[in-house]
Amino acid sequence: xIRRLNIAGGLISVFTVxxxxxxxxxxxxxxxxTLKPEDEVVQSGFGLIPRIWTIAGYAFVLLNTNIARWYMxxxxxxxxxxxxxxxxxxxCGYAISQLRFTGRTVxxxxxxxxxxVPTQTLIVTHFVLMNDFGLINTLAGVVLPQLIVPVTIIVYxxxxxxxxxxxxxxxLIDGAKEYQIFWHVFIRMNxxxxxxxxxxxxxxxxxxxxxxxxxxTQQAKMNVTVGITQVDDxxxxxxxRNLSGAVLAALPVALAYLIFQRRVTQAIMLSAGIKG
Amino acid sequence: MDRKQNLTALLFTGPFIVAYLVIFIYxxxxxxxxxxxxxxxxxxxxxxxxxxxxxxxxxxxxxKSTFNTFYFVxxxxxxxxxxxxxxxxxxxxxxxxxxxxxxACFFLPYILPVSVxxxxxxxxxxxxxxxxxxxxxxxTGKPVAVFRxxxxxxxxxxxxxxxWTNGFNLLLFIAGLRNISQDYYDxxxxxxxxxxxxxxxxxxxxxxxxxxxxxxxxxxLQLKIFDQVYLLxxxxxxxxxxxxxxxxxxxxxxxxxxxxxxTVSLALFAxxxxxxxxxxxxxxxxxxx
Numbered sequence: 001x002i003r004r005l006n007i008a009g010g011l012i013s014v015f016t017v018x019x020x021x022x023x024x025x026x027x028x029x030x031x032x033x034t035l036k037p038e039d040e041v042v043q044s045g046f047g048l049i050p051r052i053w054t055i056a057g058y059a060f061v062l063l064n065t066n067i068a069r070w071y072m073x074x075x076x077x078x079x080x081x082x083x084x085x086x087x088x089x090x091x092c093g094y095a096i097s098q099l100r101f102t103g104r105t106v107x108x109x110x111x112x113x114x115x116x117v118p119t120q121t122l123i124v125t126h127f128v129l130m131n132d133f134g135l136i137n138t139l140a141g142v143v144l145p146q147l148i149v150p151v152t153i154i155v156y157x158x159x160x161x162x163x164x165x166x167x168x169x170x171x172l173i174d175g176a177k178e179y180q181i182f183w184h185v186f187i188r189m190n191x192x193x194x195x196x197x198x199x200x201x202x203x204x205x206x207x208x209x210x211x212x213x214x215x216x217t218q219q220a221k222m223n224v225t226v227g228i229t230q231v232d233d234x235x236x237x238x239x240x241r242n243l244s245g246a247v248l249a250a251l252p253v254a255l256a257y258l259i260f261q262r263r264v265t266q267a268i269m270l271s272a273g274i275k276g
Numbered sequence: 277m278d279r280k281q282n283l284t285a286l287l288f289t290g291p292f293i294v295a296y297l298v299i300f301i302y303x304x305x306x307x308x309x310x311x312x313x314x315x316x317x318x319x320x321x322x323x324x325x326x327x328x329x330x331x332x333x334x335x336x337x338x339x340k341s342t343f344n345t346f347y348f349v350x351x352x353x354x355x356x357x358x359x360x361x362x363x364x365x366x367x368x369x370x371x372x373x374x375x376x377x378x379x380a381c382f383f384l385p386y387i388l389p390v391s392v393x394x395x396x397x398x399x400x401x402x403x404x405x406x407x408x409x410x411x412x413x414x415x416t417g418k419p420v421a422v423f424r425x426x427x428x429x430x431x432x433x434x435x436x437x438x439x440w441t442n443g444f445n446l447l448l449f450i451a452g453l454r455n456i457s458q459d460y461y462d463x464x465x466x467x468x469x470x471x472x473x474x475x476x477x478x479x480x481x482x483x484x485x486x487x488x489x490x491x492x493x494x495x496x497l498q499l500k501i502f503d504q505v506y507l508l509x510x511x512x513x514x515x516x517x518x519x520x521x522x523x524x525x526x527x528x529x530x531x532x533x534x535x536x537x538x539t540v541s542l543a544l545f546a547x548x549x550x551x552x553x554x555x556x557x558x559x560x561x562x563x564x565x
Contacts (some may be wrong), residue, residue: 009369012366012369013369013370015366016366016367016369016370016378017378019363019366019382020377020378020381020382021381023381023382023385023439024381024382024384026396026397026400026439027384027385027396029396029399029400029407030395030396030399030400033399041405042404042405046407087291088291088292088295089292091288091289091291091292092288092289092291092292092293094288095284095285095288095289096289099281099284099285099288100281101281101282101284101285101286102282104285107289107293110296111296114296114300116549116552117300117304117545118496118500118544118545118548120500120502120521120524120541120544121307121524121541121542121544121545121548122300122303122304122307122541123524123525123528123541124307124310124317124524124528124534124537124538124541125302125303125304125306125307125310125538126299126303127317127528127529128303128306128310128317128318128534129298129299129302129303129306131318144299145299147295147299148295148296148299148300153292178284178287178288179287182288203387206389207387207388207389207390209389209390209391209503209507210502210503210521214525214529225389225390225391225392226391228391228392228395229391229394229395229507239399239402239405242395242398242399243395243396243399245395246391246392246395246396247392249389249391249392250388250389250392253387253388253389254384254387254388256387257383257384257387258380261376261380264387265447268444268447269447269448269451272444272448272489272493273489
């Protein structure tokens with residue numbers, strides 16, 4: 001009986017590995033294509049390893065497109081979104097969790113309600129608003145509509161709620177200022193959550209396609225995720241080049257995930273409402 | 277003291293409240309207002325009452341894109357939930373670094389930008405050189421330009437979406453499975469229940485709350501589909517993949533009809549709210565049985 005189970009278990013494990021290999025294969029296939037010369041790419045067959053190794057695709061993309069510029073734009077906008085979202089959310093979550101003030105319940109309900117409204121339905125009026133501000137085709141115009149992330153506030157509030165009230169009261173008696181308590185006690189004690197939320201917010205901002213695509217029409221102001229779709233238009237069937245751009249665009253988020261795997265997982269669970 | 281608290285609170289919440297009013301409340305009110313006008317995207321328009329809403333009701337392409345959105349939801353929501361649970365059951369049996377590697381294989385696509393995902397699949401499914409075309413040819417006898425074929429396009433976009441986003445469901449299911457105490461299985465095994473019975477009578481009922489969560493998140497997410505469709509097919513061929521968000525995009529940014537685009541946006545918003553409340557009720561009552 002036990003032997004039979006082991007064989008069955010072994011078979012399931014083999015099947016699992018097979019599924020994983022098939023699932024990840026398109027990633028490998030795209031990556032390996034970028035290291036082949038363009039004429040080898042279109043040869044039929046299953047070239048798992050390049051016959052001729054080359055970085056011509058990357059060289060072409062780096063030299064002949066605005067990708068360096070797009071990269072800078074992506075870094076500037078994603079870092080700005082991350083920093084601003086965390087500051088707005090943490091301080092607001094702190095006030096709702098620790099302070100008793102007029103309108104606290106209303107504010108909390110308003111935050112929960114905004115959770116329901118999908119940002120895609122606001123693209124029209126966001127565009128009108130950014131146009132009124134003169135921010136179309138600017139990086140600020142890309143950043144601004146991404147600043148309301150109710151779930152980040154909700155997560156912060158939950159974690160601040162679980163810190164005993166005594167901490168704040170003792171610090172107040174010792175003469176600490178509110179912002180000092182916020183920073184030195186509450187943020188310090190939740191530094192792990194802050195990193196997790198920062199990474200996930202950064203990945204989200206980097207990957208955002210629709211709003212940067214709508215808010216920007218000039219090539220020079222594009223984010224890299226929007227820009228690489230322009231490379232595609234320009235060169236048609238040149239897969240080594242197109243995919244080189246794709247690999248470069250994916251690199252920061254892929255690295256962020258591989259380095260901070262545990263934090264990314266934690267942040268995703270928290271955002272979905274599961275305390276991990 | 278109270279006034280001091282209020283002042284402190286204002287300092288902490290002020291920046292968010294300002295952002296909230298400017299970026300969320302104002303655009304929402306503006307959207308409702310816009311939907312009653314014939315305004316272009318930029319600039320003023322005249323108040324036309326419910327004309328946009330009447331037009332919406334009689335708009336063939338609106339119905340077409342609503343139908344397509346539902347078709348896409350049908351092709352993604354339940355399949356991705358089942359696949360996510362199946363993979364989670366498979367991955368959950370493994371342990372240590374081996375599990376981490378297998379999990380990473382399934383999860384990695386989820387953190388990629390959408391444009392990277394579509395570039396990968398355009399290459400994999402390329403009609404002439406795509407590495408997946410032999411598989412398609414095996415069934416159809418010839419290569420298929422999947423994104424230019426009205427029958428293949430939507431299922432293929434759905435397939436790619438599942439490949440791309442399933443890692444998220446997988447994570448939630450794994451967390452759910454880990455929360456089920458081993459004691460239940462031990463007790464059941466002692467009573468002579470086999471693997472299958474354990475799965476049906478322990479795993480399935482106890483994983484149900486996570487399943488309901490995944491279904492709800494997926495439903496809301498997939499109703500808002502735009503990026504993949506726009507990048508892969510632009511809604512074609514012959515509007516076979518035209519979806520609601522793309523219709524908003526078209527009315528606003530291609531046809532310069534701000535008022536009508538606002539009406540379509542509100543219709544989508546209403547649809548999302550109604551469906552998610554409805555689904556929540558249905559799933560909750562099932563969970564109580």
